[in-house]
Each structure stands twice: as C-alpha cells, then as structure tokens.
Amino acid sequence: MKNIIVQKFGGSSVANIDRIKIVARRIIASKKKDNHLVVVVSALGDTTDELENLAHKITNTPAEREMDMLMSTGEQISSALLAMAIKTLGSDAISFTGSQVGIKTNKSHTKARIETIDCHCIKKALKENKIVIVAGYQGITEDNDITTLGRGGSDLTAVALAYSLKAKVCEIYTDVKGIYTTDPRKVKQAKKIKQITFEEMLEMASLGAQVMQARSIEVAKRFNIPIHVRSSFSKEEGTMIVKQTDKLEDIAVRGITSNSSEAKITIRAVPDQAGIAAKIFTEISKAGSNVDLIVQNVSQTKHTDISFTVPKKDLTKALKASRAVAKKIKAGDVLHDDNIARVSIVGSGMRSHHGIAASMFEVLAKNKINIDMISTSEISISCIIEKKHEAKAVEVLHKTFKLN
Amino acid sequence: MKNIIVQKFGGSSVANIDRIKIVARRIIASKKKDNHLVVVVSALGDTTDELENLAHKITNTPAEREMDMLMSTGEQISSALLAMAIKTLGSDAISFTGSQVGIKTNKSHTKARIETIDCHCIKKALKENKIVIVAGYQGITEDNDITTLGRGGSDLTAVALAYSLKAKVCEIYTDVKGIYTTDPRKVKQAKKIKQITFEEMLEMASLGAQVMQARSIEVAKRFNIPIHVRSSFSKEEGTMIVKQTDKLEDIAVRGITSNSSEAKITIRAVPDQAGIAAKIFTEISKAGSNVDLIVQNVSQTKHTDISFTVPKKDLTKALKASRAVAKKIKAGDVLHDDNIARVSIVGSGMRSHHGIAASMFEVLAKNKINIDMISTSEISISCIIEKKHEAKAVEVLHKTFKLN
Numbered sequence: 063m064k065n066i067i068v069q070k071f072g073g074s075s076v077a078n079i080d081r082i083k084i085v086a087r088r089i090i091a092s093k094k095k096d097n098h099l100v101v102v103v104s105a106l107g108d109t110t111d112e113l114e115n116l117a118h119k120i121t122n123t124p125a126e127r128e129m130d131m132l133m134s135t136g137e138q139i140s141s142a143l144l145a146m147a148i149k150t151l152g153s154d155a156i157s158f159t160g161s162q163v164g165i166k167t168n169k170s171h172t173k174a175r176i177e178t179i180d181c182h183c184i185k186k187a188l189k190e191n192k193i194v195i196v197a198g199y200q201g202i203t204e205d206n207d208i209t210t211l212g213r214g215g216s217d218l219t220a221v222a223l224a225y226s227l228k229a230k231v232c233e234i235y236t237d238v239k240g241i242y243t244t245d246p247r248k249v250k251q252a253k254k255i256k257q258i259t260f261e262e263m264l265e266m267a268s269l270g271a272q273v274m275q276a277r278s279i280e281v282a283k284r285f286n287i288p289i290h291v292r293s294s295f296s297k298e299e300g301t302m303i304v305k306q307t308d309k310l311e312d313i314a315v316r317g318i319t320s321n322s323s324e325a326k327i328t329i330r331a332v333p334d335q336a337g338i339a340a341k342i343f344t345e346i347s348k349a350g351s352n353v354d355l356i357v358q359n360v361s362q363t364k365h366t367d368i369s370f371t372v373p374k375k376d377l378t379k380a381l382k383a384s385r386a387v388a389k390k391i392k393a394g395d396v397l398h399d400d401n402i403a404r405v406s407i408v409g410s411g412m413r414s415h416h417g418i419a420a421s422m423f424e425v426l427a428k429n430k431i432n433i434d435m436i437s438t439s440e441i442s443i444s445c446i447i448e449k450k451h452e453a454k455a456v457e458v459l460h461k462t463f464k465l466n
Numbered sequence: 467m468k469n470i471i472v473q474k475f476g477g478s479s480v481a482n483i484d485r486i487k488i489v490a491r492r493i494i495a496s497k498k499k500d501n502h503l504v505v506v507v508s509a510l511g512d513t514t515d516e517l518e519n520l521a522h523k524i525t526n527t528p529a530e531r532e533m534d535m536l537m538s539t540g541e542q543i544s545s546a547l548l549a550m551a552i553k554t555l556g557s558d559a560i561s562f563t564g565s566q567v568g569i570k571t572n573k574s575h576t577k578a579r580i581e582t583i584d585c586h587c588i589k590k591a592l593k594e595n596k597i598v599i600v601a602g603y604q605g606i607t608e609d610n611d612i613t614t615l616g617r618g619g620s621d622l623t624a625v626a627l628a629y630s631l632k633a634k635v636c637e638i639y640t641d642v643k644g645i646y647t648t649d650p651r652k653v654k655q656a657k658k659i660k661q662i663t664f665e666e667m668l669e670m671a672s673l674g675a676q677v678m679q680a681r682s683i684e685v686a687k688r689f690n691i692p693i694h695v696r697s698s699f700s701k702e703e704g705t706m707i708v709k710q711t712d713k714l715e716d717i718a719v720r721g722i723t724s725n726s727s728e729a730k731i732t733i734r735a736v737p738d739q740a741g742i743a744a745k746i747f748t749e750i751s752k753a754g755s756n757v758d759l760i761v762q763n764v765s766q767t768k769h770t771d772i773s774f775t776v777p778k779k780d781l782t783k784a785l786k787a788s789r790a791v792a793k794k795i796k797a798g799d800v801l802h803d804d805n806i807a808r809v810s811i812v813g814s815g816m817r818s819h820h821g822i823a824a825s826m827f828e829v830l831a832k833n834k835i836n837i838d839m840i841s842t843s844e845i846s847i848s849c850i851i852e853k854k855h856e857a858k859a860v861e862v863l864h865k866t867f868k869l870n
Contacts, residue, residue: 079523116547119483121554128553131546131561135539142535143520149532150525157535161565162610183610206566206587 066188066229067092070102070198070220074237075294076140077107085235085294086147089193093153098188100227102198102220103144105136126171130200130210134160137197137216145195155193158183160200160208165219167201167209174201174209176218179226196223214275221278225285232287234274235294240301241266241273243465244318244456251457251466254300255316257307262316265408265442269319279303307410314415315407315463320456322403322449324354324371326435327384331365331394342368342387349383351376355404355437355444365394369435371446374400402434403452406444407459419443425462431455470592470633471496474506474602474624478641479698480544481511489639489698490551493597497557502592504631506602506624507548509540530575534604534614537576538564541601541620549599559597562587564604564612569623571605571613578605578613580622583630600627618679625682629689636686636693638678643697644704645670645677647869648722648860655861655870658704659720661711663814666720669846673723673810683707711814718819719811719867724860726807726853728758728775730839731788735769735798746772746791753787755780759808759841759848769798773839775850778804806838807856810848811863823847829866835859 069089076082093099105113113132117124124132141157148155164180187194198216201209211218217234224232238246239254241263246252258266260283267276273291282289282303292300307313332338339358346353356370372380377400384396412418422443426433431454435446447455460466473493480486497503509517517536521528528536545561552559568584591598602620605613615622621638628636642650643658645667650656662670664687671680677695686693686707696704711717736742743762750757760774776784781804788800816822826847830837835858839850851859864870 079520083524113543116483116543117550120487120547120551124550125553128546128550128561131549131563132543135542138539138542139517139520139536142532143524145535146521146528146532147524149529157532159535159612208563 064096064098066098066100066227067231067233068100068102068220068224068227068229069233069235070216071104071144071235071294072216072237073104073107073110075235076103076144079143081294082106082140082143082147086144086151088294089148090151090153093193097230100184100188100194100196100223100229101144102196102216102223103137103140104198104216106140106143109136109139127207130171130174130208133210134197134200134208137199141195141197148193148195153193154191155195156187157195157197159197160219161202161206163196163223165201165222167203167211169203169205169207169209171207171209173212174203176201176211176222179222181223181226184223184227212277214278217275217278218281221282221287221289224287225281229287231290232282233290233292235292236273237294238273239293239296239298240291241303242317244320244460248320248453249456249460251460253465256299257302257304258316259307259410260303260305261441262408262410263303265439266317266319269321269404269406269408269442269444313409314411314418315409315465316411317408318405318456318459318463318465319408320403320405320452322452323374324402324404325374325377325398325400326369326371326402326446327377327380328367328369328397329384329388329393330367330397332368332388333392334364334366338391339368341391342384343370345387346372346380346383349379351380351383353380355435355446357435357437371402371404371435401449402446403449403455404444404446405452405455405459406442407463408442410441412441412443421462422459425458426455429454429458468500468502470502470504470631471635471637472504472506472624472628472631472633473637473639474620475508475548475639475698476620476641477508477511477514479639480507480548483547485698486510486544486547486551490548490555492698493552494555494557497597501634504588504592504598504600504627504633505548506600506620506627507541507544508602508620510544510547513540513543531611534575534612537614538601538604538612541603545599545601552597552599557597558595559599560591561599561601563601564623565606565610567600569605569626571607571615573607573609573611573613575611575613577616578607580605580615580626583626585627585630588627588631616681618682621679621682622685625686625691625693628691629685633691636691638693638695639698640677640695641698642677643700643702644695645707646721648864649724652724652857653860653864655864657869660703661706661708662720663711664707664709665845666812666814667707669812669843670721670723673725673808673812673846673848717813718815718822719813719869720815721812722809722860722863722867722869723812724807724809724856726856727778728806728808729778729781729802729804730773730775730806730850731781731784732771732773732801733788733792733797734771734801736772736792737796738768738770742795743772745795746788747774749791750776750784750787753783755784755787757784759839759850761839761841775806775808775839805853806850807853807859808848808850809856809859809863810846811867812846814845816845816847825866826863829862830859833858833862
C-alpha cells in the first residue's frame with residue numbers, strides 16, 4: 063500500500079488563478095510513485111468575504127443553514143479550478159465537495175463538528191491513481207443539509223481526513239515558512255522552529271500565533287497526526303508539529319508570543335466572601351464579554367482587588383457590567399486600562415527546567431519593564447505589561463531564552 | 467391537498483441583491499393559503515460568465531466534470547440568498563441544490579439529461595409550509611457527480627419539477643412581459659400573445675425567439691404542463707403556453723421571427739446521383755459545422771445546384787469542407803453569401819388555413835423583396851432574403867397577418 067499524504071492549501075495560496083497554477087505544479091511535483099495525494103483547499107483569496115458581503119446586503123442575521131449553503135460554494139469553486147489546473151498540466155485529478163466525500167457533521171450550522179468520514183470515494187479515486195482534491199471547511203448532516211466548520215475549518219478537514227485515511231503526514235501549506243520563535247514581522251531575530259509539540263503549538267495558538275486553527279491542532283494531538291506547516295512558495299522544510307520533539311530536554315522555551323488586543327479592568331475593595339468572584343464573572347459573561355486572564359490579590363482587610371482582561375472590543379460592555387456588579391456587591395471603584403500588552407513564553411521544557419519564571423521576571427526588571435499581572439499554565443508564563451514596552455520585552459526575552 | 471405552483475426566476479430577475487429582494491417580496495405575495503410554492507432560480511446576473519472566465523484563465527478546454535462542479539455553484543449561491551431574503555421578510559423558506567432534491571441525470575457533463583426526480587425532501591418541506599427554493603440547471607449522477615443541464619437548464623429544472631410534483635402551472639419569470647408576435651425591440655407594433663401552443667412556441671424558439679429553452683418546451687409539451695411566461699417586474703399576465711389555445715381556428719399566424727445569424731453556401735452543378743447529398747453534408751458535419759436550411763433545385767441536365775445555410779461563425783470551415791467535397795464529386799463552383807436574413811411565419815392555424823404561403827410570397831413581392839430560398843414545416847414558412855430587407859419584411863408580414 064502506498065503512503066497517503068494530505069496537503070492543505072489556504073486562501074492565500076490560492077488567492078488567484080496564477081497562484082492556483084503554481085499550487086497545481088507544486089502538487090504534481092510532490093506526487094511520487096510511492097505516494098497518494100489528497101489535497102484540501104480553501105476558498106480563493108477574497109471569495110469568503112465577497113460571499114459574506116452578499117449575505118449582509120440582505121440581512122445582518124442571515125439564517126445559518128442558508129449561510130452554510132452560500133459559504134460552502136467558495137471551496138467548491140477553488141477545488142474545481144485546482145482539479146482543472148492539475149488535469150491541464152497532464153496529471154489526473156478529481157474534485158469533491160465535503161458532501162461527496164462523506165464528511166458527516168452534527169447540525170451546528172456555521173460551526174459544525176465532524177462526526178464521521180466515509181472515505182470510500184476517496185479511496186476509489188486514489189486506486190485509479192488520481193490526485194484527490196477536497197473542498198475544505200464543509201460537511202453534511204444526516205439530513206443532507208450542508209454545514210461549515212467555522213473559521214479555519216479547512217485545517218480541520220485536512221487533519222480529519224489525515225486521520226481517517228491513516229495518512230503519513232498532514233502538510234499545511236501557508237504564506238509563511240513555518241512556526242517561528244516569535245512573530246518574524248516584529249522581531250528580526252525570530253527563527254523558524256524545526257519541531258514543536260502539539261501542546262506547545264496549542265498554547266502558542268491560544269496566545270496569539272495564528273498559523274493554524276486551534277481545534278485542528280487539538281484533533282491532531284488526540285490522534286497523534288504529525289503536521290508539517292510549510293510555505294506554498296518555497297521548497298524549504300517548515301515546522302513539524304509532533305507528539306514529542308527529538309531534543310525536548312535541551313529547550314526550555316520554544317517561543318515568545320505577544321499581543322495587545324486586550325484591556326484590563328480592576329474592581330477595587332471587593333468584599334472577601336465565598337462566591338463573590340463567581341457573581342462578578344457571571345454578570346460579565348451575561349453582558350456578552352469573554353474574560354481571559356484573572357488575578358485576585360490575597361486579601362488582608364476582608365477586602366480584595368480583582369483584576370482581569372477582556373478583548374478590547376468587549377471593553378465597553380464589560381465595564382458597564384463590572385460597574386453594575388461592583389455597586390451590587392458593595393465593592394469599590396472600577397478602573398480600566400487599555401494600554402496594556404501581554405507577553406508570554408511557551409515551552410514544554412518548563413516542566414523539567416527550573417527557574418524559568420524567575421529568569422523571565424528578572425530580565426524584564428533589568429530592562430525596567432514593570433509587571434502588572436502574571437498568569438501561568440503548565441507550559442507557559444504570561445505577563446501583562448505597559449503596551450509601550452511590548453516590542454522591547456519580546457526582544458529581550460527572545461535573547462534571554464537563546465532563541466536568536 | 468393544496469395546489470403546487472412552480473416558479474422559475476432567470477438570471478436577469480436575480481441580477482443583484484436589490485432584485486433578489488424584489489423577487490422575494492413577489493414570491494411571498496404569490497404564496498396564498500391554498501397553494502404551495504416551489505421556486506427554481508438561475509445564477510445571479512454575471513456569475514455564470516465570471517465562473518466561466520475563471521476556468522478559461524486556466525485552460526480553453528476545462529475538464530467537463532470539473533466545469534459542472536464549478537458552474538453549479540452559481541445557482542447554489544442565488545438559491546441560498548433568495549431563501550435568506552424570504553426568511554428575512556418573515557416567511558419560511560429553505561434552499562436545496564439539485565443534488566439535495568434528488569434530480570438524477572445521465573453522465574453527459576455540461577449537457578446532462580434529467581432521468582428521475584425524487585421529490586421526497588421537497589414534499590417534506592412543503593408539508594412544513596416552507597417555500598422551497600431549488601438551485602436550477604443542475605443535477606447529480608448515480609455516481610454522485612454533479613452535472614449541469616446546458617444553457618437555459620433552469621427552465622428544464624422548473625418544467626421537470628412541475629411534472630414530478632404534479633404542479634398546476636409552471637411560471638417562467640423573465641425580463642419581458644411574455645411571448646410577442648415578433649421581437650418588440652425591433653417592431654413597435656409587436657403585441658404580447660395571450661396563448662400559444664407548445665408546437666408554435668417550439669417553432670418560434672428554433673427560429674430565434676429566445677425567451678425559453680427549446681428542450682424545456684419539448685418536455686412541457688410531452689407531459690402537457692401549462693407554462694406561464696411573465697415578467698418579474700410587473701403583475702400583468704404574460705403568455706400561456708398550452709396544448710391547444712382557446713380560439714385556435716381564428717388565427718393562422720401566431721408570430722413572425724427573423725434572424726441574420728446565418729450565411730448561405732451554394733455548390734453549383736452537382737452531379738445528380740443517388741447519395742451525393744449525403745456525401746456533401748457528411749463532410750460538412752465532419753468539419754464541425756451545423757447545417758440548417760437546405761434547398762436542392764430540380765435537376766434538368768443531370769446536374770443540380772445545392773444551397774444551404776450555416777451559422778456565420780461556422781462559415782469558414784463549412785466553405786473549406788464544401789470546396790473539398792465539390793472537387794471530389796466533380797461539382798462546379800462554390801459560392802457564398804453572408805448578407806442574408808431569414809424571416810419566418812409561425813402558426814398552428816396554417817394547417818387549416820389555406821393560402822398562407824401564397825400571401826407571404828405575394829406581400830414580399832409587392833414590397834420588392836426578392837426570395838432567395840424557401841423552407842416550410844407543418845406550422846411555419848421561412849424565406850431567405852437579402853439582409854437589408856429584414857426589418858421591412860417583418861413589418862409588412864406582421865401587418866398582413868393582422869398581428870398589429
């Protein structure tokens with residue numbers, strides 16, 4: 063039996079017809095005698111936005127079932143065009159919709175979850191030595207309604223197909239060369255990471271690295287499907303996302319992320335009673351705001367200060383809810399600050415390396431960067447600092463943890 | 467059981483979002499308590515051309531299966547948008563692709579024929595009192611491959627659904643108010659026809675009237691499905707296409723058509739032998755040209771002149787083939803003329819009215835319009851004349867046969 067390789071090409075890789083032709087040539091080049099190729103493709107560059115605009119000219123709240131019917135055409139178009147381009151270059155290819163390849167999902171329109179994949183028709187086409195092109199981001203319910211998998215859903219299609227087809231590897235082609243130690247657009251010294259673990263990648267993704275959809279990484283982790291993130295426009299190897307990296311013990315910190323998309327709210331002098339935090343965050347959640355990092359200072363006078371961060375776009379409603387709840391529970395002032403940034407260090411090696419947190423705090427202090435809030439997970443440490451220090455903080459952390 | 471009405475809206479009726487909203491309101495207005503609506507929709511105005519252009523940027527000969535995969539998205543988009551628009555206005559609607567409503571076709575990609583329709587899911591939605599929107603022009607093979615039905619295929623979807631659902635009427639909404647006695651853009655006196663028979667309509671369509679796809683009329687005729695051709699932008703009644711009109715005996719000529727899209731070729735001095743015509747037209751067909759009207763003069767000297775018309779776009783290849791075959795069969799010169807027009811009169815009443823042909827020839831002669839070739843069918847008479855007389859010929863015929 064030949065090896066099966068699943069490749070996924072994102073919207074920027076198939077932004078226009080010229081790029082589709084480049085991608086077609088690349089796919090043909092990677093089709094060797096001893097492998098089968100299954101290619102998942104996103105919609106052409108702007109198609110998704112264009113289709114959304116059409117719907118929003120009709121209503122701001124389009125029926126979700128009809129929205130899925132509409133949006134799924136984007137990937138159907140690109141998969142048909144890619145199959146044509148490959149056939150025109152002399153290789154055999156065939157395109158399928160999510161429905162045709164039997165990607166069965168639940169009924170949660172616009173954010174459906176894949177339940178089963180019937181690979182029958184893909185396997186038949188592979189046996190005929192065809193390159194199989196699958197429209198990403200979509201599936202079908204048991205009632206035969208078309209569904210979509212949410213933003214980044216083509217990644218999920220690729221990972222799920224790789225699992226179902228027992229593929230050797232799932233290659234995610236994108237417009238960057240892989241996963242970097244930090245954002246290469248911001249830090250010149252950023253280096254491409256050769257290998258990263260699923261959990262590190264998940265942590266990086268949740269802290270702001272946007273190369274791959276987090277849900278897809280979770281699925282890849284659960285079923286141990288190696289992912290290769292690489293560039294559509296370069297032959298260079300990219301980054302392997304794997305269960306365990308080769309030299310795990312040598313590296314404490316895999317990467318640095320930062321983002322300034324959040325704002326901080328502090329409720330002063332909260333009465334220190336059981337259940338009071340639950341009361342506060344229930345109200346904020348009801349107001350429709352997400353809450354991310356939460357810090358509660360140890361109380362010494364029967365009162366405590368509670369600080370937390372929310373997405374900047376939710377600040378107004380979160381503030382309103384905070385003021386209302388502060389009044390109700392007889393707490394003090396409500397303060398806010400949207401001039402903050404979060405810098406985080408991520409690495410599975412933290413588990414076995416001691417003193418990582420101390421190093422982080424020390425180097426920030428040495429550079430006169432004040433730490434406002436701290437939050438840690440098993441494999442990451444995040445600090446909230448003043449926004450003006452964001453770039454500097456990333457730079458010195460990148461150097462301190464030998465990522466240069 | 468409520469009456470089922472099938473409505474079909476063409477590309478110009480759903481050219482943009484504003485028109486989709488107008489169509490949505492119109493559909494809701496025609497949804498009464500005692501009827502069920504099934505609406506077939508074409509692709510938005512330019513979508514079909516845009517999708518074709520994408521394919522042709524890749525290759526001039528796109529794989530037909532992939533072409534169908536691509537083109538079928540146009541109607542999927544418009545049906546989803548129309549369902550959204552109807553739901554936004556407060557009525558319930560649901561959209562389906564050709565595949566979802568079980569329109570099974572043969573495997574002739576880009577020009578597939580409908581074999582069966584499984585109306586199960588439409589009937590279920592109608593029972594839930596939903597307005598059912600069906601993407602026109604498409605179906606699916608037994609192998610689950612998407613097919614399209616060729617130009618004007620949405621008409622066919624509508625007629626086939628009307629048959630399968632035992633609909634009371636099939637309404638074809640378009641940008642004109644119905645079928646006219648002749649082209650109203652060319653002749654001011656053209657009048658809308660109230661009723662026309664299937665066979666008259668078929669004859670008019672084949673002679674150049676482009677309101678409805680000929681194949682759909684054939685199907686409607688075979689299964690006796692009344693068609694109502696009317697405007698999307700007016701409440702006025704349009705034209706009913708029926709098996710037999712109410713006052714058939716009163717009208718000899720129903721309409722006049724004309725077109726100047728053909729050219730004439732004459733092969734002189736063809737040896738008058740059995741099988742010689744077959745030899746000529748086999749060669750021309752092999753060259754890839756259609757042949758329309760053929761006239762062979764009675765031979766008096768063992769030689770005969772054969773004239774025929776071909777589409778202007780095929781003239782070069784037809785001429786080349788004609789010269790080659792003329793040489794082979796030892797015929798004379800090959801002449802051609804692309805400065806011709808065909809004017810035709812159509813009417814089932816011709817069967818019972820005598821002297822129609824004589825009247826036609828007489829009025830043309832009286833107006834000094836020379837007739838070059840004549841061809842007749844059971845319910846039509848066509849004359850080939852000089853192109854410069856086209857407008858005048860239509861005008862005088864329109865008057866002569868009391869269509870003003």
